[in-house]
Amino acid sequence: MKLPSSRPDRPPTSVDVARLAGVSQATVSYVLNDAPGVRISDETRAKVRAAADELGYAPHASARALKTGRSDLVLCPVPDVALGPLFGIWIRELTARLGELGFRLVLLQGDAAERGVAAARAWAEWRPAAVLVQADRLTRAAVRQLHAAGTAAVVAIGPEPSALTPTLVFDDVAIGRAAARHLAERGRVRLAAVVPSEPVLGDFGERRFGGVAAEATARGLPVERVDLAFDEAGAAAVAARWAAAPDRPDAVFAYNDEYAVLMLRALQDAGLDVPGDVALVGADDLPWAALLRPRISSVRIIGAGSAGGTADWIGGLIRDRERSPAVHRELTRVEIVPRESS
Amino acid sequence: MKLPSSRPDRPPTSVDVARLAGVSQATVSYVLNDAPGVRISDETRAKVRAAADELGYAPHASARALKTGRSDLVLCPVPDVALGPLFGIWIRELTARLGELGFRLVLLQGDAAERGVAAARAWAEWRPAAVLVQADRLTRAAVRQLHAAGTAAVVAIGPEPSALTPTLVFDDVAIGRAAARHLAERGRVRLAAVVPSEPVLGDFGERRFGGVAAEATARGLPVERVDLAFDEAGAAAVAARWAAAPDRPDAVFAYNDEYAVLMLRALQDAGLDVPGDVALVGADDLPWAALLRPRISSVRIIGAGSAGGTADWIGGLIRDRERSPAVHRELTRVEIVPRESS
């Protein structure tokens, strides 16, 4: 058994551990990985572990990935980490459960413009076990690229099942629908819905608006679409226009609670009563929304607790190298928190 | 020149590219890495690039890391990705600038309890070029572990320079100080400061409270500390107590804008006038805070735009393998946005 001598300025390797423990390098690997089907004396195991500890040995993940042809990484490129409190909770639980399954979730905050096959190639360099990304950043070529690089599961996150790959469905449409239903059931007959004019939020806004429109159409109610940046002047202009129009909307779905407070102030400043003249519904049930006066009704997504189920599903996709489109629905149950504003 | 034949079920390698281009594998490496000091004909370069494109070749990052002994990863373990809008912006800019320098920032959302040398060993497995982590998750042994694994820069993020390693200083103390100064200069004489009773926010709260206390002490003013969860009942209890006490605080620093609206409602419901009886200052200048009535004054951190400077600093640390404690101050300039509430 001859082992190469270690270079002093390099991180310790399993060979260093082996030398210190007086065993072969293979034994080190067996012990530290609890290799099945290999019987090693407890005494040897103890020696190996002690040596690894003493050297502060950390196995080289890249070497392992190179050898095994796969990493335990689950890549999740996000457009913005500040997507709100709900997202934080969801990611935390997903990370935890994937960790139990032996995977490591890492977030890449990149440009949302980083999409398609070029982005896929960059993600593929680390040979992740799975990639979890917004559906609209994937193309057919991107999915193919990732599969070619050995990524077992390419999971789209989107409002509807993708034709390309398994999809994790977050149903923003249902949020808009719930808001519209709530307002209609309370006797409102002319709806409006705000769509944020911001790049990241815009896509979600389109979906939520779509839900409002679908529900309203089904009930034969008109819907006004209001494209709005988060900015007082714009909101004031809309409110002023409504104040002067006899056929103004009598109910507004404001996209989320932040836009709801924006609209609330604008409506009030324009002399309109909320909810007397105009009812108002936000979404996401942000903690501070209940503190406004009048309190803002909010559509709340339920089921953030089931990130564990998502993790298990992803784990299954990785194991089975599932490629045909499959669907997992998450965060699609929705409920309204009625408050004074509607 | 003999090249092994490729296995059909494996991702394409540089050997596959070489075979397709009709050159040697080394040439592929030279071309794709723009190797300096190597002259290769434009014709060959074109052939190689075309072949790589055709195969969808993505270099194997693990193999490169193994060979070079270092990855281009900058690891940033965070306790919670939903740290607020400011954090999102900062991370985005940091990512962009580090990308220009050739590094890839990845966020690991883990347990905040994952700390010390055990956590360091897990981070070290990927042999990151740098690790960027909250100061209180590092110990001397953890820093040593990372250095031993070849991590060039271990950067602590904290309220004050660490004795262990270079530190990125985010000065929450300055926020509290600015709030106290503002209130004192407006003639307020009995201060109170809210400290959130939540795990992640709590640490920041302590610092901000410390700033209030320091400034108040310097001016000979008393400070009441209010530990508070984000919950209406608790806030109401505090407000009720104050309403009944003649020597109640005449000014409150509410930790941030969310807690400010919580206190605002509680104070109003208890019959106290804001800012007549009690002035109120929040922090972080969240966009919707200006929409409340009365509008909430806020302490704003300036300099989120300088994440680029931080990236350059980290790049320098990596290049120089700096190990003696050095400091970079970021987000320490602070200004007050005065509104009706104070």
Added chain:
DNA sequence: TTGTAGGCGTTATCAA
């Protein structure tokens, strides 16, 4: 029960 040896895909040195 433990050791030997080959190879994962890349980079970089040295010949040609």
Added chain:
DNA sequence: TTGATAACGCCTACAA
């Protein structure tokens, strides 16, 4: 200007 070749650290048959 390009090609052969030797590591990098680890895993895992297979041999002892």
